[in-house]
Amino acid sequence: MHPKISSITPRNVIVLIGIIFLASAVLIVINYYTILITSGVRAYINGESQYSKGQKDASRNLLLYLDTHDTLYFNRFRKELSVNIGDSIVRVGLTTGADESIVRAGLTAGRNHPDDHSDMIWLFKNFGNISFMKRAIALWKEADYIILQEYRLAEEAHRKILQGQLTAADKAEYVTKITEFTTGLTIREREFSGVLGAAARTVNDWLFITNVVMTLLIIGSASGYAMVMIHRLREKNADLSRTNHELDKFVYSASHDLRAPISSLSGLIEIAMVEGDVTQIKSYLALMKTTLGKQDEFIREIIDFSRNKRTVVHRKEVNLDTLFDQVVARHQYMPGAHDIAIRKEITDPVLWVDSLRLEIVMNNIISNAIKYHDKSKEEKYILIKSYRKNGMRVIEIADNGQGILKEYHEKIFDMFFVTPNNQKGSGLGLYITKETITRLKGTIRVESESRTGSNFIINIPA
Amino acid sequence: MKTDCQFLIIDDNEVDQLVTQQLLKKDFGAVEVAHAGNGIEAMQWIQDLKSNLPNSLVILLDVRMPLMDGFQFLDAFEALNEDFKKMTKIIMLSSTLDPRDIEQAEAHKNVIQLFSKPLPVKQLHELI
Numbered sequence: 001m002h003p004k005i006s007s008i009t010p011r012n013v014i015v016l017i018g019i020i021f022l023a024s025a026v027l028i029v030i031n032y033y034t035i036l037i038t039s040g041v042r043a044y045i046n047g048e049s050q051y052s053k054g055q056k057d058a059s060r061n062l063l064l065y066l067d068t069h070d071t072l073y074f075n076r077f078r079k080e081l082s083v084n085i086g087d088s089i090v091r092v093g094l095t096t097g098a099d100e101s102i103v104r105a106g107l108t109a110g111r112n113h114p115d116d117h118s119d120m121i122w123l124f125k126n127f128g129n130i131s132f133m134k135r136a137i138a139l140w141k142e143a144d145y146i147i148l149q150e151y152r153l154a155e156e157a158h159r160k161i162l163q164g165q166l167t168a169a170d171k172a173e174y175v176t177k178i179t180e181f182t183t184g185l186t187i188r189e190r191e192f193s194g195v196l197g198a199a200a201r202t203v204n205d206w207l208f209i210t211n212v213v214m215t216l217l218i219i220g221s222a223s224g225y226a227m228v229m230i231h232r233l234r235e236k237n238a239d240l241s242r243t244n245h246e247l248d249k250f251v252y253s254a255s256h257d258l259r260a261p262i263s264s265l266s267g268l269i270e271i272a273m274v275e276g277d278v279t280q281i282k283s284y285l286a287l288m289k290t291t292l293g294k295q296d297e298f299i300r301e302i303i304d305f306s307r308n309k310r311t312v313v314h315r316k317e318v319n320l321d322t323l324f325d326q327v328v329a330r331h332q333y334m335p336g337a338h339d340i341a342i343r344k345e346i347t348d349p350v351l352w353v354d355s356l357r358l359e360i361v362m363n364n365i366i367s368n369a370i371k372y373h374d375k376s377k378e379e380k381y382i383l384i385k386s387y388r389k390n391g392m393r394v395i396e397i398a399d400n401g402q403g404i405l406k407e408y409h410e411k412i413f414d415m416f417f418v419t420p421n422n423q424k425g426s427g428l429g430l431y432i433t434k435e436t437i438t439r440l441k442g443t444i445r446v447e448s449e450s451r452t453g454s455n456f457i458i459n460i461p462a
Numbered sequence: 463m464k465t466d467c468q469f470l471i472i473d474d475n476e477v478d479q480l481v482t483q484q485l486l487k488k489d490f491g492a493v494e495v496a497h498a499g500n501g502i503e504a505m506q507w508i509q510d511l512k513s514n515l516p517n518s519l520v521i522l523l524d525v526r527m528p529l530m531d532g533f534q535f536l537d538a539f540e541a542l543n544e545d546f547k548k549m550t551k552i553i554m555l556s557s558t559l560d561p562r563d564i565e566q567a568e569a570h571k572n573v574i575q576l577f578s579k580p581l582p583v584k585q586l587h588e589l590i
Binding site: 252253255256259260262263264266268270271274287290418 | 480579
């Protein structure tokens, strides 16, 4: 009915929920990996500072050793350089795929915090070939080579000192080289930290953007979902209040229609009681009988109405020919029924349909056809035709009765609609007929002309 | 005075028309009683009356009728000239239980009373 409501299909709701779940999952995964990456990067930068400190302390001790020839300094040199050698083992181990225990031992020697070990290994293994990490590892390798040279220089100097062969020229050369090593390493160490730091910042920027986008997506979808639900609730509420209103109307109309004959009867009794003429009293009794008959018919209609509302559709094999005969027989005592000829043109009478509902439909149409027959016509008839068309079963019930004015064709199927005539229907019969056919997933329409007759055309899947 | 009083029953139910007429005749004696099946017929009857006005007119009006119901008739009645309205008394007569109908009838300035069917003649007599 409403354009906005018709676009809210169950599929759309599933899509919205899907987006929420997917965005949440993406958010969780991305945040998890970002934490791993930044934690790994932070550990490497921290490791770099340990590396740098180790090398500088080692160089200082080596210079002191060259000055004092005291082996205490040489031992300190070795101890400090073991940090760099440990890191070197880590790099070589991870590059060549060595056992993890060797790598972890190297990390410990490199004075890296045990809690960081896993993150560092993970980052190396997964990002070793990614630009920023590749560059960092290349710098690390160059640094390791410098460390190796410094180590060899120290061993050579140590041997010369032990043998007393260290000349002033040697010493000067060593000091120059050690300074060169330190300078070279400092440059690389800075770049190493710079590369990793830049990578961490880039990752953070992307993480922020992704978080914002995903959060907006989740909020958007959730609001959409909430709106759909609120809309549905409103629709349901509107439906309910409409149903309540209809029920109200129905109860009052039905109670009026149930009470009206009682009022009539009570009035008839009142006037009969003071009437002395037996013939007159008999005419009142006849009117009482008609009134009672109408009330009985109305109660039947109410029962049909509720039966159609509540009972589930139950299909079975039905012989239309037999059913039609039964319905006609039921109405044989109605005034004028005897004068009406019954004609049948039924091909393939066996239907697969809800027999109870088909009976309700036939009852209403046949009783109308008899009730509104045209006394002025010589040959009164009711004709039932049935055939298949476009996969549907068509049932036509035609008569040459009083007919229905064009202006009422639309309204006759409305609840409590009554045309002005002398028969005083309840306004339920054709309403129930249409409701019942709707439950059978069929359609009904009327072709009629006043004073000529009516033809009710039913299409049902059967 | 009595004999100058004309009745108009507006009711689509023929049995109720008969009952009301008989009840009126029983209590008021020989009075003139006219019938209309709905509001439209009633308005037509009033139009036809124009030249031949009675001293007073009592309309017994049903609520539920096809084409023009009791309340629609009251709206149409409102448009008639004041002199005619002054000499006319409208009493609603129905078997309705709908509180909205009862409320609407009781609140209507042109309706004297809403009676439940069958017509309580004695009460009507006291009223007019």
